[in-house]
Amino acid sequence: MSAHNVMSFDDLSAVKPQVEATRDEIMLGGNPQSTTWLISESPDGKMFTGIWQSDRFHIRLRQNGETEYCHILEGVVRLTDSEGNISTFSAGQAFTLGPDFDGEWESLGRVRKHFVVYAP
Template structure:
């Protein structure tokens, strides 16, 4: 069986929508949309497109995540209070073990690739 290239095309993935979990929510009423495109055979690598409107919530990462901001802006703050803004065109990684907050400023859309051991 030949392995085929999988193209990531918005609107072609499995969609899941809903609010941020109430126990993590710090501000706003953000609604999220995840469009999932791929899970590997070991069930530990995933990719897709995620979006959210304005709000702020707690983050705790057990996975490594690569992000590319497609549109919008967010502020990511670690548990020591160091904050960075990310915006359209920015690429970055959030390593496993990261704790802090994510604040969507307006709305944001990102491409994500997640690896979990």
């Protein structure tokens, strides 16, 4: 039996995946469908943790005040800010998207990540 109030990212059998279609107005290419396994949400609805997955996926991304921590489990992500600066992350790497990030997210093939989002 697991300890109370401890959620594992390893066993998703009790978590119903949410399949989402990305809004057309932010899609730049690839498959607009992604899947999220929401592991936890804070009582005030401001913090979320889970696993997110996409195939080739390219969107316009504005954080709009949210901060997101990502740990890439599979694949490669390329982030391009509004000034054209590029950061690339692959499996085993982690990064944070600050609340003022404005640019593009591109999954270069299948990407799977752990995430923590804080939305004040």
